[in-house]
Amino acid sequence: MRVLIATQAEKTHFLGMVPLAWALRTAGHEVRVASQPALAEVIASTGLTAVPVGRDHMFHHLLRSAKSLGLDEDPGFDMAEERGEVLTYEHLTRGVGQFVTWWWKVVNEPMLDDLVGFCRTWRPDLVVWEPTTFAGAVAAQACGAAHARQMWGADLFGRMRGLHLRLMAGREPAERRDPLREWLAAAAGRFGGEFAEELTCGQATVDHLPGSIRLDTGLPLLPMRYVPYNGRAVVPAWLREPPSRPRVCVTLGGSAPERLDGRGLGAQDMLDSMAGLDVEVVATLPARERAKLARVPDNARIVEFAPLHALLPTCTAVAHHGGAGTYATAMLYGVPQLIVPQLVTAQYLFDERTLGERLAEQGAGAVLTGDVTAERVSAALARLLTGGEAGQQARRLRAEMLAMPDVHAVVAELEKAVSSRRGRSVYGP
Incomplete structure (x- = not known):
């Protein structure tokens, strides 16, 4: 099968995806990694095939600008917040809106159109995306591929999404506001698609944290034993x-x-x-x-x-x-x-x-x-x-x-998911 790894140009997020990408490659699948041009050399240095898409994002420039303007004293929305008295519907909706505007749009929009174009040409069977690269989910929908999210840390994204949905369910329909859905619906609509909840957290989530540490999100889960990878290294x-x-x-x-x-x-x-x-x-x-x-x-x-x-x-x-x-x-x-x-x-x-x-x-x-x-x-x-x-x-x-399933077992599960979706072997034509 053809597998696309999709990540915005953040080196540490990508490096955590390399062991699974190589396990897919050594299992006989075609694997390519799509990201903004700034990450192309890092991708190539891992031996994987890089596909530069779109233009580089400006997220870190925004952070530096905020510092120079004295705007960085406000810590903003804290996704790790757990206190119920703080996590009101209004607070959460405002915080998610900030993340959509100042983080997720900033790193995704510069690559989205080109990523969809590449997927419609190359036709991957599976897209694996890191949790801030929602463009991967949109592109998978646009080309009919299965897709999964691969975590690099605690799944605060999935936990907050679940809480926001529960809080919205308690409001009158006319009062509900969902900034993440609004953005993803518009993004998918550009390519003839429509919003589906799986665009927010994938059809499954690959998570390397053990059960004692992992957050309970209720999402479909593929636990995977962690494989350390820091890039090229020499032992002194x-x-x-x-x-x-x-x-x-x-x-x-x-x-x-x-x-x-x-x-x-x-x-x-x-x-x-x-x-x-x-x-x-x-x-x-x-x-x-x-x-x-x-x-x-x-x-x-x-x-x-x-x-x-x-x-x-x-x-x-x-x-x-x-x-x-x-x-x-x-x-x-x-x-x-x-x-x-x-x-x-x-x-x-x-x-x-x-x-x-x-x-x-x-x-x-x-x-x-x-x-x-x-x-x-x-x-x-x-x-x-x-x-x-x-x-x-x-x-x-x-x-x-x-004791967690190793990376090869996760590859087998992904193969099964793709095979059941298209009704034939992942090694078929």
Whole structure:
């Protein structure tokens, strides 16, 4: 069968899709990856076939413009919000409207027409799209393909969609407003289609989070064991030697330092907080962040990059901002986590807090929010490193992840879905 991977030009979102894409490819299927031109070289570097569509989006330019205009003090709509008294119909409708206007339209509209055009020419049997690339669902409908969403983090999208539908059901029809439906109906209508609820969350959702952590959305689900992928990597010589004392990884994530405002707690405070602990600290910091350091503690090693799937198995703990890739990789290797959402920016809140809280509930880590200081970081990390409970629970989550269906089993399920849809073998003409 022909499979199209659709993603807006966000590197970290795409990298999480690479293992499934390659599993489909090695199963004998034709696979192409469609995104805006800015991501074409990244796609090609993974060995997959890139199809540049449309023009590059301006989302990160908008974020920088908001900062320069002093508009970034307002955190905006928080998709991780869970308090019922806050999540009123009015609040949720206004928040979804903001996301549609300032996020989802911005990253999708520049690629939508060209993506549909390519799909109608190439005729994929299946489209797999990451959760902000609604253009993938619209294009699948326009060419008659099956489609599935592949998550990179907590499914706040599906949870909020379900809540919004329930709140709307309690209103009079004339009072109901659904910004996401309005936009997707107009987008599908451009190509002769119409709104269907599956345009919002796919016909199925591929999710790599274990059941203990995963959000319950009630959506059709394809659980898949996580496969770490950071792109091309070389294991440095120092990493081949076992550490002489507990090793703690500190990482700011793959894209956060570049994309965000840098007004969070920061690498310097994190390193200072660990200077008095009997640990070896390995901090992965881009050159720009390393240049900001005024001092490096004696127990710290600073490197620009180390493949997390090689580094984390040697670690006793990891401290990070809650990035989805770091989070899942640490879980897969049974490493306790200290999550500090404000590590890289004062306003960086998407699913970091949710992921951190759910991990803490399982006893496999800790999350620090509110007024985060170096002293709080040091105390929290010391608790993770002593007693053994966090390590035990982290290993339990690792076992739960290892028991999930592997990527090849998910390929088989996708093949079945496509075969049943078109009534013949996926390997047929």
